[in-house]
Amino acid sequence: MDKTSVLLQLAIILIASKFCGLLARKCKAPQVAGQIIAGLLIGPSFLGLIQPSDFLTGVAEVGVILLMFGAGLETNLTELKKTGVKSTLIACCGVFVPLICGTLLYMAFYGVSAVGSEEFYKAVFIGTILTATSVSITAQALREMGKLSDFVGTTIMSSAIIDDVIGIIVLTVVIGFKDPSSDVKQVIINTVLFFVLAVVLGVIVYRIFKLIDVRYPHTRRIPILGMALAFFLAYVAEEYFGVADITGAYVAGIILCSLDDSKYISRKMDINSYMIFGPVFFCSIGLQTQFDELNVTILLFSLAFVVVGMLSKVVGCGAMAKVLGFSGRDSLKIGSGMMTRGEVALIVAQTGLGVGLLEAKFFTAVILLIIISSVSTPIILKLLYSEKKKLNNDIAA
Amino acid sequence: MDKTSVLLQLAIILIASKFCGLLARKCKAPQVAGQIIAGLLIGPSFLGLIQPSDFLTGVAEVGVILLMFGAGLETNLTELKKTGVKSTLIACCGVFVPLICGTLLYMAFYGVSAVGSEEFYKAVFIGTILTATSVSITAQALREMGKLSDFVGTTIMSSAIIDDVIGIIVLTVVIGFKDPSSDVKQVIINTVLFFVLAVVLGVIVYRIFKLIDVRYPHTRRIPILGMALAFFLAYVAEEYFGVADITGAYVAGIILCSLDDSKYISRKMDINSYMIFGPVFFCSIGLQTQFDELNVTILLFSLAFVVVGMLSKVVGCGAMAKVLGFSGRDSLKIGSGMMTRGEVALIVAQTGLGVGLLEAKFFTAVILLIIISSVSTPIILKLLYSEKKKLNNDIAA
Numbered sequence: 001m002d003k004t005s006v007l008l009q010l011a012i013i014l015i016a017s018k019f020c021g022l023l024a025r026k027c028k029a030p031q032v033a034g035q036i037i038a039g040l041l042i043g044p045s046f047l048g049l050i051q052p053s054d055f056l057t058g059v060a061e062v063g064v065i066l067l068m069f070g071a072g073l074e075t076n077l078t079e080l081k082k083t084g085v086k087s088t089l090i091a092c093c094g095v096f097v098p099l100i101c102g103t104l105l106y107m108a109f110y111g112v113s114a115v116g117s118e119e120f121y122k123a124v125f126i127g128t129i130l131t132a133t134s135v136s137i138t139a140q141a142l143r144e145m146g147k148l149s150d151f152v153g154t155t156i157m158s159s160a161i162i163d164d165v166i167g168i169i170v171l172t173v174v175i176g177f178k179d180p181s182s183d184v185k186q187v188i189i190n191t192v193l194f195f196v197l198a199v200v201l202g203v204i205v206y207r208i209f210k211l212i213d214v215r216y217p218h219t220r221r222i223p224i225l226g227m228a229l230a231f232f233l234a235y236v237a238e239e240y241f242g243v244a245d246i247t248g249a250y251v252a253g254i255i256l257c258s259l260d261d262s263k264y265i266s267r268k269m270d271i272n273s274y275m276i277f278g279p280v281f282f283c284s285i286g287l288q289t290q291f292d293e294l295n296v297t298i299l300l301f302s303l304a305f306v307v308v309g310m311l312s313k314v315v316g317c318g319a320m321a322k323v324l325g326f327s328g329r330d331s332l333k334i335g336s337g338m339m340t341r342g343e344v345a346l347i348v349a350q351t352g353l354g355v356g357l358l359e360a361k362f363f364t365a366v367i368l369l370i371i372i373s374s375v376s377t378p379i380i381l382k383l384l385y386s387e388k389k390k391l392n393n394d395i396a397a
Numbered sequence: 398m399d400k401t402s403v404l405l406q407l408a409i410i411l412i413a414s415k416f417c418g419l420l421a422r423k424c425k426a427p428q429v430a431g432q433i434i435a436g437l438l439i440g441p442s443f444l445g446l447i448q449p450s451d452f453l454t455g456v457a458e459v460g461v462i463l464l465m466f467g468a469g470l471e472t473n474l475t476e477l478k479k480t481g482v483k484s485t486l487i488a489c490c491g492v493f494v495p496l497i498c499g500t501l502l503y504m505a506f507y508g509v510s511a512v513g514s515e516e517f518y519k520a521v522f523i524g525t526i527l528t529a530t531s532v533s534i535t536a537q538a539l540r541e542m543g544k545l546s547d548f549v550g551t552t553i554m555s556s557a558i559i560d561d562v563i564g565i566i567v568l569t570v571v572i573g574f575k576d577p578s579s580d581v582k583q584v585i586i587n588t589v590l591f592f593v594l595a596v597v598l599g600v601i602v603y604r605i606f607k608l609i610d611v612r613y614p615h616t617r618r619i620p621i622l623g624m625a626l627a628f629f630l631a632y633v634a635e636e637y638f639g640v641a642d643i644t645g646a647y648v649a650g651i652i653l654c655s656l657d658d659s660k661y662i663s664r665k666m667d668i669n670s671y672m673i674f675g676p677v678f679f680c681s682i683g684l685q686t687q688f689d690e691l692n693v694t695i696l697l698f699s700l701a702f703v704v705v706g707m708l709s710k711v712v713g714c715g716a717m718a719k720v721l722g723f724s725g726r727d728s729l730k731i732g733s734g735m736m737t738r739g740e741v742a743l744i745v746a747q748t749g750l751g752v753g754l755l756e757a758k759f760f761t762a763v764i765l766l767i768i769i770s771s772v773s774t775p776i777i778l779k780l781l782y783s784e785k786k787k788l789n790n791d792i793a794a
Contacts, residue, residue: 003751004635004642006455007462011628018621055455058403062673065404220671224415227672231408238401245401271668274617275624276459354400 009050010276016042017279030137030374032282032343036367039286052287056280062231063281064347065249066273069230071344072253073266075161083158090155090320091162094338095131095170097316098309102127105308109301121177125357128174129349129366130309131167134342134374135160141378142337145385152330156337159317164344168247171348175244178355187242194241195251198233202255205229213261222261223268229256244351285346285363288353293361302365309369310376313339333384340377341370406447407673413439414676427534427771429679429740433764436683449684453677459628460678461744463670465643466627468741469650470663472558480555487552487717488559491735492528492567494713495706499524502705506698518574522754525571526746526763527706528564531739531771532557538775539734542782549727553734556714561741565644568745572641575752584639591638592648595630599652602626610658619658620665626653641748682743682760685750690758699762706766707773710736730781737774738767 016038024034042049050056080087106123113119138156142148148157172194176187213222230252237248256262318335322328349366352358413435421431439446447453477484503520510516535553539545545554569591573584610619627649634645653659715732723731746763749755 003454003458004632006458007628007632007642008636010459011625011632014621014625014628018618018625022618054451057400058452058455061400061403062407221415221419224411224672224676228408228411228415231404231411235401235404235408239405245404268668268672271665272672275621275665275669279621 006055009053009056010280012042012049013038013280013283014276017283021279028375028378029371030342032346033367033371033374035279035282036286036289036346039283040289041286042283043287043289045289045291050283050287052284056284056287059277060281060284063273063277064246064350065230065234066227066269066277067281067343068246068249068347069227069253070266070269070273071164072250072255073226073257073262073269075164075254075257077254077258079154080158080161083154086324087155087158088162089324090159090317090334090338091166093320094133094159094163094313094317095166098130098312099124099127099170101308101312102130102305105301105304109297109304116177121174122357124174125352126305126362128167128171129345129352129358130305130312130341130369131163131170132341132344132348133160133163133167133313133338134340134344134370135338136342137340137374138337138377138381141381145382147385152326152333152337155321155326156334159334159338163338164250167344167348168250171351172243172247174357175351175355176242178357190241191243194237194243194247197236197241198251198255201233202251206255206258209256209259213259217261218264222259223265226252226256226265227269244355246347246351282346285350285367288360289363289367290360293359294364298361298364301362302368305362305365306369306372309341310339310373329384333381336377336380336384340373341366342374345370403452406450406453407677409439409446410435410677410680411673414680418676425772425775426768427739429743430764430768430771432676432679433683433686433743436680437686438683439680440684440686442686442688447680447684449681453681453684456674457678457681460670460674461643461747462627462631462646463624463666463674464678464740465646465744466624466650467663467666467670468561469647469652470623470654470659470666472561472651472654474651474655476551477555477558480551483721484552484555485559486721487556487714487731487735488563490717491530491556491560491710491714492563495527495709496521496524496567498705498709499527499702502698502701506694506701513574515575518571519754521571522749523702523759525564525568526742526749526755527702527709527738527766528560528567529738529741529745530557530560530564530710530735531737531741531767532734533739534737534771535734535774535778538778542779544782549723549730549734552718552723553731556731556735560735561647564741564745565647568748569640569644571754572748572752573639575754587638588640591634591640591644594633594638595648595652598630599648603652603655606653606656610656614658615661619656620662623649623653623662624666624669641752643744643748679743682747682764685757686760686764687757690756691761695758695761698759699765702762703766703769706738707736707770726781730778733774733777733781737770738763739771742767 017035020034020038020041021031022034025031041047044051103123103126106126107113113123135157139148142153142156147153172191176191209222209225216222230249233248233252234245235248237243238245256265259265314335317338318331321331321334326334345366349358349363353360414432417431417435417438418428419431422428438444441448500520500523503523504510510520532554536545539550539553544550569588570584573588606619606622613619627646630649631642631645634640635642653662656662711732714735715728718728718731719725742763746755746760750757
């Protein structure tokens, strides 16, 4: 590897992804989408300025781990315990309805396959990609309307967090079954063992960190050791338990999320993420996306994937909200609020690509879903809230 | 490359280097020294936990660029213009006396060689390593005694900055001559052309950044584009002008150092540096250090290198200060304040290793110089200042 070429590649990736990211934001699309498109443009598909390399793969891998560690860190366990049952039920429906719909969608396009076959798990994986809600855009939209902290807003936020946890568990199990010859019992044992280890290690590590945090608050050692924990758990998960590395990183984040300094760690992580590792990760997705396999089937599949992805969340979460006693309109708000997809869907897809459960051609579908759901959610939410306001005004008049 | 092994390696490097860094600080040695020793311990020489890889080389390379970009960013051009002639003269002597002494030291050990031969440039390179003062430890010591902003303190700080600039120019020229068949005229033309380009590009880029900075102060795009500029200039310097990449990164820092947001960029850079890239860089120096070639000659050389390195700065800077009218004691303070070496000496040594002007066995000498000079400077300064105080007290009594 030529060391100067590393520098040129990074310079090109940083400039292209910042430029396309800002452009995407101007078009009300998420910046992430812009960064992926930047990767497409500078990659082998178009300009050919950047070729995938060991170095870039490594940096992108670190990027994913940092993103998932950050997601875990932002979990608010106290809030989670309070909102409790209702949010959990909504989240469950919000995971399983899209999971099943996604699986059926794949089978509708590529044929029904026997339960347990490799093709079956490929179908389930399409469903798995649909499970993870990315609530940041919804949160921003609700914040702008001053509705983030009311009952519907809190329900959406809590459900989204629980949704993440359940989604990670689903992913872990599906990845465990990836090998058609895999022993069902062994996979379950491994997965359970990993979570047991995570809890035991979590309790010990949390106490050590708490001691350090009390004695040396806001010192560099805290985020550095936190990051080392994320790398270590990610490694252990994949190497010894056959659990996805991103699960390990996410668990590391949850272990540390109740520390006084968790926000401090999170901020340092965030700076590392958005400066180098994040852009390289999202760009590298664009680098890998190939258009050679683009055909009518995959285009139709992508459109269906977007529609199914969005509707299954609205229906799954909304129906459960209605059952739990929310009004029709509030149920619709909750469903729409949960339908945005973002980074996590991409990370899941990337993980699937790595273990051979997803083909590169499906990335187009995932990217489309992220762009369309992110752009449409704020618009739909604004409509739902403003009509209610209009209605209230009519009654008052 | 196995992607999970990347994670394990990073976890080990982060934990080991933080641990050894803190231990070093407890022993009043610089953290950097601890991080290098961490690399030694976990590397092939001892535990063998980490092997050098393309990924680590790339991350270390980015680390160097970030460090040098940061050094450039912290330059205070206005201050520099004010202190002017005196500091420049002190800095010049502080560069050229060690440069000559280092060259002679190498020749004393390994034989005199004809001017222009490869062996001659190897000798000059030993001198080049001795040129760069690392003033951060001196600054800290002066700050603790409340003497940072008095005339002697300001002179030391300004001389150290100018010392960096001259040191970089010396390095650039020496690297240019590395090839014994290189055309002297061509090297000089290339070097001059690079600095001309840097000035022209600098003026344009600075204006663009100033525009962005006024319209979007404190936004992520500023440090990201700044970092891209550093990578880009580093690449262009090495690839098209045969100038060391670290020179390019340093120049990028100087271009942006007068921006309103230069501190903002510097802080973001710093976080990226100390979280991942810095530890990997310093550890990787330890990884590369080999003890197979350790013998009596190299040990004697290392000791002589440390003595010559420290004395040549004291004599060079001190003598010029005396000539310029400083008192004997103040001249001694200035000389002692300038004798610490740090990251930059390592970065220069690393660059020499890359282009074949330095053998790995000399790293021991450089590391020893950094540790001993960093530990002794604060002690010597304290002695020099306290004796004066005692003297003043005696007079007052």
